[in-house]
Structures are given as structure tokens and as C-alpha cells.
Amino acid sequence: MLILGRREGDSIIIDGGIRIVVVSCDRGGVRIGIDAPSHVKILRGEIADQVKSENERAAAPVATEWLAALGAPTSAPAPEPDA
Numbered sequence: 001m002l003i004l005g006r007r008e009g010d011s012i013i014i015d016g017g018i019r020i021v022v023v024s025c026d027r028g029g030v031r032i033g034i035d036a037p038s039h040v041k042i043l044r045g046e047i048a049d050q051v052k053s054e055n056e057r058a059a060a061p062v063a064t065e066w067l068a069a070l071g072a073p074t075s076a077p078a079p080e081p082d083a
Contacts, residue, residue, distance in 0.1 A: 004012060018040060023031040034042055043051075067078040 006012065006022045006023055008022050011019050013019050017037050019035040021033040021035070023033045033041075036042060
């Protein structure tokens with residue numbers, strides 16, 4: 001991780017196309033502005049973590065008791081043997 005000291009109004013250029021500007025600093029924190037091409041996705045870290053955990057939860061196996069309670073089949077039917 002690269003750690004840089006910046007003052008209000010200072011900027012950082014990343015990969016020639018992304019510019020990060022320190023907009024203001026106070027005891028409550030730092031406000032930054034990000035100027036990037038429209039194809040670059042920018043997410044707050046906590047939102048990216050939340051999306052990741054939701055995706056992992058959605059991909060996890062479902063307990064068959066819940067499927068049975070909903071009236072859904074608990075497993076795929078066995079394939080028919082070739083005659």
C-alpha cells in the first residue's frame with residue numbers, strides 16, 4: 001500500500017486517467033473527489049464488501065428442509081436409465 005500525505009487541493013493521478021483530489025480536511029475526516037473515465041467502476045470499500053458477502057451467501061447451498069417447507073423439490077430427479 002502506498003501512503004501519501006496530501007493537503008487540501010492536492011491531487012494524485014493513477015494510471016494516467018484517474019485523478020483523486022483532496023477537496024477538504026477537518027477533524028471529521030477527509031473529503032475526496034474522483035475524476036475517472038465512465039467505464040471505471042468506483043465503489044466505497046464497505047459497499048464492495050457487502051456485495052461480495054451477499055454474492056457468497058447467494059451461492060451457498062440451501063438447506064433442504066427449507067426447500068421442502070416451500071414445496072420445492074429437494075433434489076433433481078434421477079435420470080432415466082437407457083433401455
